[in-house]
Each structure stands twice: as C-alpha cells, then as structure tokens.
Amino acid sequence: MDTRTPQQKDIRDLSYDxxxxxxxxxxxxxxxxxxxxEWVYKKGVWSFDQMRGLPAPLRKRLSEDFGLGPLAIAQKQVAKDGTTKFLFDLRDHEKIETVLIPTATRTTVCISSQAGCKFGCKFCASGIGGWKRNLTTAEILAQILHVKEEAESHKKPLSHIVCMGTGESFDNYDNLLKALRIVNDERGINIGARRMTVSTVGLIPKIMRFAKEDFQIELAISLHGYNDASRSKLMPVNKKYSFTELMNACREYIKMTRRQITFEYILIKDATCSEEAARELAKNLKGLICKLNLIPYNPVREFPHKPPAHEEMLSFQKRLKTLGVHATLRAPRGRDIAAACGQLRHMQKSH
Ligand code: SF4
Incomplete structure (x- = not known):
C-alpha cells in the first residue's frame, strides 16, 4: 500500500543521478x-527497513523523505496457461492492469502507461471510460517489480517488458522512458533494451523523437488497418495521423535507426482479413524492415465485432505469405481470464 504523506516522494521516481x-x-x-x-530493483524490497546494509540513520532519513511501498492488489487472476493478471488500486483509486506472460522461452510483463486512454480505439476496453491520468515513473516501475517478484517465486526470471497495457505509451513519453532507463540500467533491473518493446498507436512526432533516442528499445505500431479508410473505422487517431503519414514516418524511422518495426494487426471478422486487406497490407508494407503480428480479436461486450474463424485467420496468413509478407499469428493467452487489454479494469468499473 502507498502510505506516503503528501510531502513524501516515491523513491522510484528518482533516476540514478x-x-x-x-x-x-x-x-x-x-x-x-x-x-x-540494488535493494529496490534487484532484491525487490518494499521498505527502507529491509535495507540491512545501510546505516540506520540513513534508513531513517530515507523513510522520512520517501515512500517505497508496494501497489495495492485489487484482484489477481491466474489462467491455466500461467498468464497472471494483476489489477492494481493506485493511491487515488485509479485501477491499472499488469500482466505476467510466461512461455517456454521467455517471461514477459505487459505494463500499463496510463490510467485509462484518450484514443478510443473501437475494439479496445481500455479506451471505453476515457483517459484519467498519466502514470508516474514510480507506478510504472512498481508494476514491473510486482511481476518480477511473482515470476521469481515460480523460478522464472523476468526477461522481457512490453508496454502494451492500458494507455498510449508515447502519450506519457517522459515518465515511461525514465522508468525504462532504470529497467535497463545494470544497477537497476538490468534488462537489455532489445528485450523491451514500446507500442504506439502512431503518434508521429513522438515516433520521430524516439528515433533520435540513444536507446535501442523495439518499436511496435498498432496498425489495425490496411489503408486510411479501414484504419479510420477502428482508430479515431487516424484522423490526426493518417495511415499514409504513419507509413512514411515508419520508413523514416527505419532509415534513421536501421531497426525493424513490429506492426500489430487485429483480425476482425468481415473487417480486416479480406482479400482486399491482404493485398493492401502487402502493398503498404513492401520494402519495410518489419514484423507483422496478427492478433485475433478478443471480444469486448461494448463492441459488435467478432473474431474470424481459425481457418479464416490461417488462410489470411497464407494469403499474405503468397504476397511476400511473413506474418505471425499470435496464440491467444489467458483465455479463461479477462485477458484482453483493459478488460479487467473495465469490468470492475461497470459492476
Ligand atoms: S488500443 Fe491502445 S491506444 Fe487504442 S484505446 Fe486501447 S489502450 Fe488506447
């Protein structure tokens, strides 16, 4: 629980310097x-009293000046496949979701960057209640520390970070990048930049800023449309940063960084996996150093969409291959819990 007085900062808001x-x-x-x-990020303690190697007067001073408590866990759901979803209750009672995703080869945490989201994509539970606020650096790091602790209790060290939970990562750019630098720091959590992925809905000025960072984090773009018209139907942000401008920005990003981009593409029945979609997608991704992830739609009550049949997804993937695009079909995780982005948080609010 976060029991800080109004005068106390959270020590995790401070960079090393x-x-x-x-x-x-x-x-x-x-x-x-x-x-x-080391005590905070490697040993994962939640109070200054546990920092045995520090002189008692310093521990006392730190606990007067700062907080370091865990987040309050409002709910925790564990799926049969080990996917574990946390719903955290923040100091102001905003709720955020964080997910531990264990697989045979990696242990990933999917973190939230904001409480709510202002971008209102028409398939996503996170956008339904609107945007509440940005998360602090400390709140972002605390999510990771909780999941790290959970993973280590199962003897699975945390290996990857993805910023694909609630919120638009680049809409909280400074706090998020400050947190990820601490994650990357060998004195901090010490996870390599290449093992972190930041996902954006396509905020072009921030993509260009990110290209200039001296920080080799992977970039993922929530594409979810195969041209301007199809993307506008699902993503209001396309009116501000159009599909065409976004693809140009991606080309520029790749030219500047020589790094590949991952495109996330949602599969919705009768909407995003037609023959036209395959052709347009192949045309628009041509020549880009990229990966394409196909994500089966995970139903959310407020939206009318349905996922396509599995055979339809496979034939879309196959069609893309014949058009020269190698795409990965993402296996659904945590189906027996509310695993779609923002679902658990949204369910708590609407009940
Ligand atoms: S997909 Fe991302 S940007 Fe869109 S509403 Fe959901 S959280 Fe926000």
Whole structure:
C-alpha cells in the first residue's frame, strides 16, 4: 500500500543521478545510490527497513523523505496457461492492469502507461471510460517489480517488458522512458533494451523523437488497418495521423535507426482479413524492415465485432505469405481470464 504523506516522494521516481544528488545534499557518499538501487530493483524490497546494509540513520532519513511501498492488489487472476493478471488500486483509486506472460522461452510483463486512454480505439476496453491520468515513473516501475517478484517465486526470471497495457505509451513519453532507463540500467533491473518493446498507436512526432533516442528499445505500431479508410473505422487517431503519414514516418524511422518495426494487426471478422486487406497490407508494407503480428480479436461486450474463424485467420496468413509478407499469428493467452487489454479494469468499473 502507498502510505506516503503528501510531502513524501516515491523513491522510484528518482533516476540514478537524481538519487546521487539527493544523497550528496544529505551529506552521504554517492556509492549509497548503488546500494539503494540494488535493494529496490534487484532484491525487490518494499521498505527502507529491509535495507540491512545501510546505516540506520540513513534508513531513517530515507523513510522520512520517501515512500517505497508496494501497489495495492485489487484482484489477481491466474489462467491455466500461467498468464497472471494483476489489477492494481493506485493511491487515488485509479485501477491499472499488469500482466505476467510466461512461455517456454521467455517471461514477459505487459505494463500499463496510463490510467485509462484518450484514443478510443473501437475494439479496445481500455479506451471505453476515457483517459484519467498519466502514470508516474514510480507506478510504472512498481508494476514491473510486482511481476518480477511473482515470476521469481515460480523460478522464472523476468526477461522481457512490453508496454502494451492500458494507455498510449508515447502519450506519457517522459515518465515511461525514465522508468525504462532504470529497467535497463545494470544497477537497476538490468534488462537489455532489445528485450523491451514500446507500442504506439502512431503518434508521429513522438515516433520521430524516439528515433533520435540513444536507446535501442523495439518499436511496435498498432496498425489495425490496411489503408486510411479501414484504419479510420477502428482508430479515431487516424484522423490526426493518417495511415499514409504513419507509413512514411515508419520508413523514416527505419532509415534513421536501421531497426525493424513490429506492426500489430487485429483480425476482425468481415473487417480486416479480406482479400482486399491482404493485398493492401502487402502493398503498404513492401520494402519495410518489419514484423507483422496478427492478433485475433478478443471480444469486448461494448463492441459488435467478432473474431474470424481459425481457418479464416490461417488462410489470411497464407494469403499474405503468397504476397511476400511473413506474418505471425499470435496464440491467444489467458483465455479463461479477462485477458484482453483493459478488460479487467473495465469490468470492475461497470459492476
Ligand atoms: S488500443 Fe491502445 S491506444 Fe487504442 S484505446 Fe486501447 S489502450 Fe488506447
């Protein structure tokens, strides 16, 4: 539980350099920052009292100045395949979802970047109640620390981070990137940048800013349409940043970074997997260094869509292949829990 007074910051809001500055001001030696990072991010303690290697007066001072508590867990669901979904209740009682996804080869956490979302994609539960606020760096890191603890309790070290939960990652750019730098820092959680993926709905100015970062995180684009008209039907953001402009920005991003982009593409019956869709998609992705993930639609009560039959998905994938596009069909995870993005949070609100 977050029991901070209004004067207390959360220590996880501080970068390593900011922590060093704080310690120097407090008359402490800078190497204490490395020790504190180790306790918080490697050993995963939730209170300063547990930092046994630190002198008692410093522990006392830290607990007067900062908070370091866990997030309150409102709900936890475990699917048969091990997918574990947490619903966290934040200090102001906004709820956020975080998911642990274990597979044979990796252990991934899918984090939220905002409470709610302002982009209102017409297939996503996260956008239904609108946007509430950005998450702080500390709230983003605390989600990861909870899931890391859960994964390690099953002897599965956390290996990958994906920012594909509630919210638009690039709409909370600064807080998210600050958190991911701490995740990447070898004194912090120490997960390689290539093992992290940030997903965006296509905010072009932020994509160009991201291209200039000295940080090799993978970029995923929620495409979900095969041209301007089809994308506009599902994603209101397409009116501001059109499909055509987005594809041009992606070409520019690849030119600048020499890194591939992952495109996420939702499969909705009678909407996104027609012959026209396959042809247009193949035409628009031609020449791009990219991966294409096909995601079967996970039904949300408020929307009329249905997922296509499995055979239809396979034949769409096959058709793309004949057109020169290699696409991966994502296996549904956690089907027996509310695993679609934002569903658990939304269900809590509407009950
Ligand atoms: S898909 Fe992403 S951007 Fe769109 S409403 Fe859901 S959370 Fe927001």
């Amino acid at each position: 900011e922590l060093v500055q704080y310690l120097e001001k407090a008359g402490e030696r800078p190497f204490r920052a490395t020790q504190i990072f």
